[in-house]
Amino acid sequence: MTEQDERPRFDPTERVELLLRDLRTSRHGLSSREAERRLVHYGPNEITRRGGRRWPKELAFQFTHPLALLLWVAAGLAWLAGIVPVAIAIVIVIVVNALFAFVQETQAERAVEALAAYLPVRAKAVRDGRVQTVEATTLVPGDVVVIGEGDRICADARLVEGGLEVDLSTLTGESMPAYRSADLLDTRVSLLQARDLVFSGTTCTEGEARAVVFATGMHTEIGRIAALSERVERAESPLESQVRRVAWLIAIIAVALGVAFIPVAMVFAGLSLGDAVVFAVGLLVGNVPEGLLPVITLALALGVRGLVHAGAVVKRLSAVETLGSTSVICTDKTGTLTENHMRVTTVWTNAGAVRMQDGVDSAPASSRQVADRLAAAMSACNNAELGDAGAHVGDPTEIALLEAASALGCQVDPDERRRRRVRQFHFDPVLKLMSTVDERDGGIWVDVKGAPEALLPHCATMAEDGGTSRPLSEGLRHELGERVDSYARAGLRVLAVAERRLRPDEPVPLRREDAERDLELLGLVAMQDPPRPQVADAVAQCHTAGVRIIVVTGDHGLTATAIASQVGITGEHPTVVNGDELERMHEPDLDVLLRNEKELVFARSSPEAKLRIADALRAEGHVVAMTGDGVNDAPALRRADIGVAMGRAGTDVAKEAATMVLTDDNFATIVTAVRAGRQVYDNIRKFIVYIFAHSTPEITPFLVFALSGGSIPLPLTVLQLLAFDVGTETLPALALGREPAEPGLMNRPPRRRSEGVIRPGMLVRAWLFLGVISSVLSMAGFFYVLLSAGWHPGDPTGPGAPLHHVYQQATTMTFLGMIAGQVGTAFAARTDRASLRSVGVFSNPLLLWGIGFELALAALLIYTPPFQDLLGTAALTPDMIAFVLPFPFIVWGADEIRRWLVRRRAAAKQSR
Structure with a gap:
């Protein structure tokens, strides 16, 4: 540990003389030369950050995610087998997925840098015996700084002269400013509670003082929070951890299937090593849902965009x-x-309560005489200023009092207030009082406000309408105490306001003890920071x-x-x-x-x-x-x-x-976000079912090829498989992420942290129900084309063979059949148990557009020569198209029947 890293070895709450001795300074501050030497020793007064750039690591992670690693293996196998176009296509998929996820997830970790904004650029320090303006970063322990109203405090310091009101809300969360004075000594409290200390990053709202700096930079309280924030690592979200587990599960299954079927293909099917590798690559690619990560990322991104309009x-x-x-x-x-805005709710006088509704006086004018006097006193005994469009300056409580006085019809012009003010006794947190001496109505008045329990002992009478007053008897004091307690129990802050008119022969009091006596209580002011x-x-x-x-x-x-x-x-x-x-x-x-x-x-x-x-x-x-x-x-x-x-x-x-x-x-926006989060999670499960349902029809062609010993040609090429995975699948999956929220979304309890995003029932539905139906249909289309052309098992279908064009049509039929099954799966996945009619066939227009794009892309891949040459597709005849048309309705209809049975079984169970 370096010398700069060590925290100071003295107690800032000890007596000022001892602290000055320990800091080797005086009330006259440091010399410029000594300050320069200490700057070398302590380092600059700034918030620093550990560590360096993080984005390379985050970008590298996107290329080493379990699903990405699996695709790297597939690309390597394809390259070794000489299938270069397939290898290149897989690498392109990896790069596009990684860059997209990286751009979406990258966020700047600027919490510590933002803390630096709480340090002002300049500060006033006593150097060489005079006040100088210096760079805030050059302040060192031992410097004596001058702090005035409106200044942001630039280091942790001990007051040696004067008093301040300081807004500590950034450190303590308190909405009310705190009084700090050199005359107050607290030695057995925490630093933040010590009334003679001020801290970096807080703001002086009133007063003027001098203070000796005892901590700078990362040794300050705000620096300690910065270090604490730096050490706290962001935890992985539930979805991130679950997707990671799913990715590893998929990777293990894919590798196991690929490794297991290579010897099966070579030994039992009699395939060559090259054909077996093609088979393994097909299994790997077929088992990897390449669209899973980008679709989840896109769905979340759309959810983020929607929340921006909701205020988050x-x-x-x-x-x-x-x-x-x-x-x-x-x-x-x-x-x-x-x-976060104090408001006066009630002004109570002996004539009755004046309730303030949205800043407007709702009391009748007949009971306003004492209230008007109270408003005048609130305006005079005040240092805040009301600005235009809510740009007020000053203590929140005094701003609230000025707003109430203005609503009661009192003049609150700050220039007029300063012109009439004769003397001021600042708020004393020990006495809990503030008073001013002001010219008003042809005389000199003492205006006082403060805590009721502090002000009432200084009052002798209580004002009444008509210009009369009544003595403050013990019974009346007891009644006032009960009223104050009732306001406090309601969470209101209560101030008492009093005044006294000086006799013509009475001199202006020089001491507050002479001013704050024989007062006449005007009333109580109840205020709150409303919900x-x-x-x-x-x-x-x-x-x-x-x-x-x-x-x-x-x-x-x-x-x-x-x-x-x-x-x-x-x-x-x-x-x-x-x-x-x-x-x-x-x-x-x-x-x-x-x-x-x-x-x-x-x-x-x-x-x-x-x-x-x-x-x-x-x-x-x-x-x-x-x-x-x-x-x-x-x-x-x-x-x-x-x-x-x-x-x-x-x-x-x-x-x-x-x-x-x-x-x-x-x-309330948090609740909107919770609802959006639940909706997004439900929709993620919907498109997971949709994506996983395609794994079975993607693997089936390679299983048919291998188990037939090659007598049945490969029903789907690897490039066609990639086109299906990346090209036609993404938009409908994304559209499922935009499904409207189902009824009762906010009437169910939160799901457990341990609950996985993928449940066993989802896999059974996707792989063994929807997937099997789609597989049977796509293989039916493949064999329909071959058998219609007179093909028999074992007939050659390679380039130059008479049946080669028919074979290309057959693989295209498999490709189109899978897309048709994909359309049916999209409609089936829109609900878990409810019927499609209950949510509306056309209630998700984005899905309809996605299916339209999917079909248009399929036509492009099937009927345009460039893609025919690349993918090995061929144009289909009208009878082939007619054969495929019922596929979506068969897939959706089968699942509709399944959901009806599930609802019926649930209703029967509930009736029992």
């Missing part, structure tokens, strides 16, 4: 399917379930679909519980686990908690806690979706089966770490 951008194709199998959604609160209107319905759909929702947030437990209850995630009394409790909890205890408690809220959760929760749920066999929008969510977003980031309110870090970004920040 999916960065990894398999994430669509993963959402469909999601059994648990771990959701953040702020900005995910809620709108999104679509969330409740989305949550109900999740419950119907068997998807469990767990709230995992950095916010306070009471607030998170209230929101979770409002949107229907939990009842009124869920199990709430705070971050400290979770940190002390052992892994078995966490497993039991997640298994037994159905209504859970994890509050004050750290990045490590979110990782633990995701890992524990996945260990229980759940497919986990994790939502988030902050920097602190990045590691958990990467660990979860699918990370879901908010596109509007989310940080760039969260967007880069996630696999899906909600462009509308709407939790």
